[in-house]
Amino acid sequence: MPEQTFMPSTQTVFERIGENTLVVNMGPQHPSTHGVLRLICEMEGETVVNIEPVIGYLHTGMEKEGEYLQYLKVVTMTDRMDYMSANGNNLVYTLAVEKLLNLEVPPRGQVLRVLLCELSRIASHLVWLGTSALDLGAMTPFFWCFREREKILDMFEMFSGVRMMPSWIVPGGLRGDMPAGFDKLLVPFIKEFPDALSEIEGLLVDNPIWKERTIGVGVVTVEECMAFGLSGPIIRGSGLEWDIRKSNPYSGYEQYDFAIPVSKKGDVYARFLVRLAEMRESLKIIQQAFEGLPEGPWNSDDRKVVPPPREELDTSMESLIHHFKLWTEGYRVPPGEAYAAIEGPKGELGCYVVSDGSNRPYRFHMRPSSFMNLQGLKKMCVGRLIADVVAIIGSIDIVLGEIDR
C-alpha cells in the first residue's frame, strides 16, 4: 500500500512511492506549465521518480453549459477550449453536427474552412515554438514567433472581426465569405513566411544548447503512444505516419498535395522537427487552397439550418420566417449520436454529440487532444531530471483551456 501524502492546502492526495524522497509542487502558477497545470513531482535528488498532474483549475463546465445552448451558440464555446487554434475546434464540432443533420457544404465553403484551419495550425505551432523555446531559455524565438503570429491574427480579424475566437465555421458552412482585399494580407504572408521560419529555425535547429536540452529527452515509443492515446506530432515524432487528414479525410483534404512529416527518435527534438516541418506543409495547403478557391456559394442552401441572405428578407415571406425561426428557436437536429474527428495542431481532436431531436444537444463532448497527450507525461518524465520536465511539457504542447474545459 503506497503511502499517501496529503497536501494540506488543497486536500489533494498524492501517493508516494519512495522512502527518502522529496515531494516538490510545481505550478499552477509556474510560468513553464503553460497556464494552470500543477505537477506534483516526487524527487530523489534531482531525478523525478513519480509525477502526477493536477488539473481542473480552468474547469468551467463547458460540456454542461453546451447542453443548455442552441446548436449554433455552442460554436462559441468550442473556441474557448483550445484557444490557440479556435478554427479547428469550430470545425470538429461543426462536422459532428453536420453528420447528424446529413448536411453537405459547397466546395467554396470547404476550401475556406481548410484555409482557416491551416492558418490556425501555423498560429498554434508558432505559439508552441515561441513558448517552449522561452522555457528553455531562448528569448528571441518567442518575439519572432509572435511577430509572425500577429499577421495570422490580423487575417482572422479581417475575416471575422475577432482575432482569437472567430467562431466563423458554423454548421452549414461559414458565417461569411472571404472579405475583399484578403489577398493583400495572405499573399505576402505566403511569400515571406518560409524565410521567417528559416530565420527562427536557424536559432534552434543546430544550436548546441538546444540540442543538449532536447535530444534523448522524453522518449516514447509508438506502442506506448497508442496505448496511452497520444496523437499528433507526438506519435509522428515516434515514427508512425498517421495523420487524420490523410487517413480519414474530411472537408476535402484529399485534394491537397502535402506530406506527413515523421521522425524516428520519439524525443523532444524529434517532435520539434516534426512541428517545424508541419508548418511548411500547412503553408503548402494554404497556397493550394487559395489558388484553387472555387467560385460559388460558401454556405449550404438548406434554409432550415442556414439563414437566408439579407436581400431576400425584403422580398420573400418564407425567408423572413426562416430568419426569425433560426435566430429565436434555432434548428432541430434528428435524434442520434455522432463522433467526428479531425487532425488538430495537437493531435486527434474529436467531438461527440448526442441529439434528442430538440434544438439543443443532449450531450456535447470534446475529445481534447492535450488531455490525452498529458497522460504521456509520466512515461516521459520518470527517470529524468527535473529540468527536463520543463522541456517535456513544452514538447507535449498542452493548452489548459482544452484539458479542463
Added chain:
Amino acid sequence: MPNPVVQGERLEVVLLRESLPDAILKVKEFREDTFICVRRDRIREVAEFLRDHPDLEYRYFSECTCVDYSKWEHERDLSERFEVIYNLYSMKYFSRIFLKVGADDGLPIPSLIPVFPGAEFPEREVWDLYGVVFEGHPRLRRFLLPDDWVGHPLRKDVPLGGEDIPFDQDTKGPAIEDLQRPHAGESFDGVTGTEDIGGR
C-alpha cells in the same frame, strides 16, 4: 482506407460474433459509425480481443466518455441509466469502433486500464462528472472538479447553476433565491428536450 466490411457487415462485428457471441447485446449502425453494445462484465475481454486479433489491431485507445440517458424520450440501446462509450481506433484500416457499456449507480464497470493504460484519465473524468464507478481503477478521485466537491455535475438531475455559493452557504445569495423564483432561468430541471423556445 474504408472500413473493413464482410457481406454488408463490419469485420469487427463478424469476428466478435464468432468468438464471443454472448458478450454482444446489440450492434447499431448510425451515420457510418458502428456502435457495439457489450455486456458490462465482458468489456475487458472484448477490448482485449479487438486489440490482439491480427486482422483488427484496435490498439489505439482514443478516449471514453459517458452519457446520462435519464431524461431520454426515444428508443434506447441499453436499459441502464448511463452509457459509457469507448472509442477505439485501428491503424491497420484507419477505422474506428465504438463500444457501449451500460452502467448505473451500484453497477460498476470493470476498468479498461489493464488493456489500455490510456483509459486512466478519461475514466477518472467520467467518474468525476457522472459518478460511474470503474472497478479496479487506482485513482477514482476528483479530477476536473475541486477536491472537496460533492456530487457529479454532468448528471441530468443536476441543474445548470443553482448550486450553493460558498460565501453564503444555505442562507441566501443569488443561487438560493433564484431557485424560489417562478422564472428562475430555463436552466433548471427538465428543460433540455422540451418544446420551449429560446436562447439564454
